[in-house]
Amino acid sequence: MTDTPTQGNDVRTNIILLGPPGAGKGTQAHRLVETRDMVQLSTGDMLRAAINAGSPVGQQAKAVMERGELVSDAIVSALIGEHLDDAKGKGAIFDGYPRTQHQAEALEMLLADRGRTLDHVIELKVDEDALVDRICGRFSCAKCGALYHETAKPTAKDGVCDVCGSTEFKKRPDDNEETVRKRMAEYRAKTAPILPFYEAQGVVREVDGMGSVEEVAAAIDAIIDG
Numbered sequence: 001m002t003d004t005p006t007q008g009n010d011v012r013t014n015i016i017l018l019g020p021p022g023a024g025k026g027t028q029a030h031r032l033v034e035t036r037d038m039v040q041l042s043t044g045d046m047l048r049a050a051i052n053a054g055s056p057v058g059q060q061a062k063a064v065m066e067r068g069e070l071v072s073d074a075i076v077s078a079l080i081g082e083h084l085d086d087a088k089g090k091g092a093i094f095d096g097y098p099r100t101q102h103q104a105e106a107l108e109m110l111l112a113d114r115g116r117t118l119d120h121v122i123e124l125k126v127d128e129d130a131l132v133d134r135i136c137g138r139f140s141c142a143k144c145g146a147l148y149h150e151t152a153k154p155t156a157k158d159g160v161c162d163v164c165g166s167t168e169f170k171k172r173p174d175d176n177e178e179t180v181r182k183r184m185a186e187y188r189a190k191t192a193p194i195l196p197f198y199e200a201q202g203v204v205r206e207v208d209g210m211g212s213v214e215e216v217a218a219a220i221d222a223i224i225d226g
Contacts, residue, residue, distance in 0.1 A: 013038070013091035013224060014116055016098075016198075019124030020187035022135040022180065023209040024216055028124070029093050031217055036224075039087040042095040046079045047071060057082065077106045084114055092116075099190050101197050120223055121198045123191075124209030124216065128184055131210075135180050142168040 013036075019025035032038045050058030051065075057078050061071050076097060084092060098104040111117055137150035143166035148155055156162050161169070174180075198204050207219040 012089065012116055014094070014111060014118050015091070015224070016094045016118065016121045017124075018121065018191055019209055020126060020131065021183045022131050023124040023126045024213065025095070025124055027213060028216060028220055029095060032093055032220070036091065038091040038093050039083070040093045040095055041080060041083050041087075041097070043076055043079065043097045046083060047076075050079060073100075073103055073106060076103070077110060080107070081110050081113075084110060084116070098194055100193050104194050104197050118198075118203060121195075121204045122220060122223060123195075123204065123206050125206050126209040128181070131184070132177050132180050135175050136177055138175060139169050139171045141166050142170045 017025055017029055029040045033040050047058075047061050051062045052058070057075060061075050061079075064071050064075065080094075080097060094107070098107050108118070134149070134152070137152065138147065139150070140147050141161040141164060144161065144164040146161055146163040147153070148169075159167055159169075161167070174183075195204060205223050207216055207223070209216060211219070
């Protein structure tokens with residue numbers, strides 16, 4: 001049974017946060033880590049850290065990846081289990097896992113073995129065309145890194161950074177319509193297998209990901225605290 005969360009500190013509240021690239025999932029996960037003392041369990045980050053640390057699981061993962069093979073569910077589950085053990089007393093945000101029903105079932109076992117349950121699957125819903133405009137229009141100062149957007153947040157003076165006065169700007173090479181739409185399609189393909197599994201359990205909640213950072217944060221907080 002999940003403990004009642006205290007203000008600013010969710011004790012063992014466990015959520016899966018879903019959202020396509022550019023939906024603001026990373027921003028919201030970071031906020032939950034900072035404001036609620038939760039831990040973000042990103043499979044990609046955990047694999048890289050384990051490999052760099054040379055841990056037993058990391059060595060297994062490295063050997064598999066060097067052979068050009070996909071890391072098995074067993075290795076990923078072992079990593080998740082290790083990090084859950086390290087996160088005693090803290091809630092967890094699962095990022096990039098699970099991606100299949102088999103992984104979803106494995107996660108249920110990992111949580112149950114540790115006296116935890118999955119409380120919410122929160123999906124940031126977005127309008128694809130609007131998201132393309134949001135991502136393709138963003139750019140940053142090449143000197144100080146200040147973030148801007150061609151229509152939503154342009155520089156006060158055309159071609160001049162508001163923060164440092166630099167006249168050099170840059171855009172991420174993958175911030176183009178073709179790449180963004182491809183990433184959206186990949187996201188739908190990866191989440192499609194697990195959403196029906198969790199919808200049957202009644203734990204899926206949708207949030208309008210096109211709102212402001214503050215509006216999305218408030219909606220997520222309302223779900224967690226509800």
